[in-house]
Amino acid sequence: MGFVSRHVSRNLYKYFSEAQAGIIYLNIYDHLSLILTYNQGKITDREVFDTVWKNVFQGKLTFLHWNKGDEMAPTIGTQGGTLLVRKIPAADPMHVYVGDVVVLKDPTDSEKYLVRRLAGIEGYEMASTDVKDEPFVLEKGQCWVLADNENLKPKEASDSRTFGPVTMADIVGRVIYCLRSAVDHGPVNNSTRKDSPVLEVELDVDEMARNHKP
Numbered sequence: 001m002g003f004v005s006r007h008v009s010r011n012l013y014k015y016f017s018e019a020q021a022g023i024i025y026l027n028i029y030d031h032l033s034l035i036l037t038y039n040q041g042k043i044t045d046r047e048v049f050d051t052v053w054k055n056v057f058q059g060k061l062t063f064l065h066w067n068k069g070d071e072m073a074p075t076i077g078t079q080g081g082t083l084l085v086r087k088i089p090a091a092d093p094m095h096v097y098v099g100d101v102v103v104l105k106d107p108t109d110s111e112k113y114l115v116r117r118l119a120g121i122e123g124y125e126m127a128s129t130d131v132k133d134e135p136f137v138l139e140k141g142q143c144w145v146l147a148d149n150e151n152l153k154p155k156e157a158s159d160s161r162t163f164g165p166v167t168m169a170d171i172v173g174r175v176i177y178c179l180r181s182a183v184d185h186g187p188v189n190n191s192t193r194k195d196s197p198v199l200e201v202e203l204d205v206d207e208m209a210r211n212h213k214p
Contacts, residue, residue: 062086062202063173065103066213067115071147071157075101075188076115077180082212083115083188085173086198093121096171099191104145105170107163115175116159120144121168143168179208 068080076083085103088096096102098118106112120126121143127135138144142165147157154161176195179185185205187195 060202061198062176064208064211065113065115065173065175066211068213071149071152071159072101072115072117073149075117075148076175076178077184079180080213082179082208083175084177084179084199084203084208086176086195087173088171091168091171093168096168096174097191098124101148101175101188101190102145102171103173103175104166105172107166107170108158113172114145114158116145117148118143118171119146119160138165141168142166143171177203177208179205179212182209182212 062084065083065085066080067076067083070078083103088102091102096118098121100118101115102118103113103115106114120138122138122140124138124144125135126138126144144160144165146159146161149157160166174190174195175188176190176199177185178188185208187199
């Protein structure tokens with residue numbers, strides 16, 4: 001099965017420029033004051049509320065995940081990498097977007113997780129490179145994920161070309177930073193700039209290096 005989205009081509013995955021959306025400073029000892037320093041873009045009131053709520057009452061907005069394999073090369077190194085992942089408590093088209101690198105439950109093994117790029121969401125028409133396959137439209141709550149490594153065959157890539165659509169609810173986070181080695185690390189290119197404030201607050205490269213598995 002070699003379906004690809006008619007809306008999104010793998011060749012269109014351009015590296016999105018990083019923009020500083022602002023710095024969030026939380027002071028829970030001073031009436032939970034929130035200071036926003038605007039540089040570029042704008043942080044919405046809802047994002048501010050969500051950030052305060054999740055940081056103060058629900059802990060960090062991110063977690064570390066070790067990814068092995070070369071399916072996501074060159075975004076993630078061929079030997080894998082330590083990833084900083086922003087939690088997505090409710091994965092839907094309003095919180096995760098086509099072009100994002102996401103962590104999702106492995107549809108073939110619920111005890112494991114995959115890192116893939118979101119290539120299609122509900123309403124997208126999927127067309128196959130095989131003329132024997134009929135086009136179809138992703139249903140509500142469904143999405144299509146692909147590996148970045150174009151040198152792999154579909155079966156080697158272990159993505160939607162082999163296991164088909166997955167549910168958005170299986171997405172647990174968006175990868176926002178990758179550490180391939182102590183000297184090779186940086187932000188992951190996604191479809192949105194909304195993660196810049198989270199990186200300002202929660203990125204700790206030293207901690208990532210300590211947890212790295214070379």
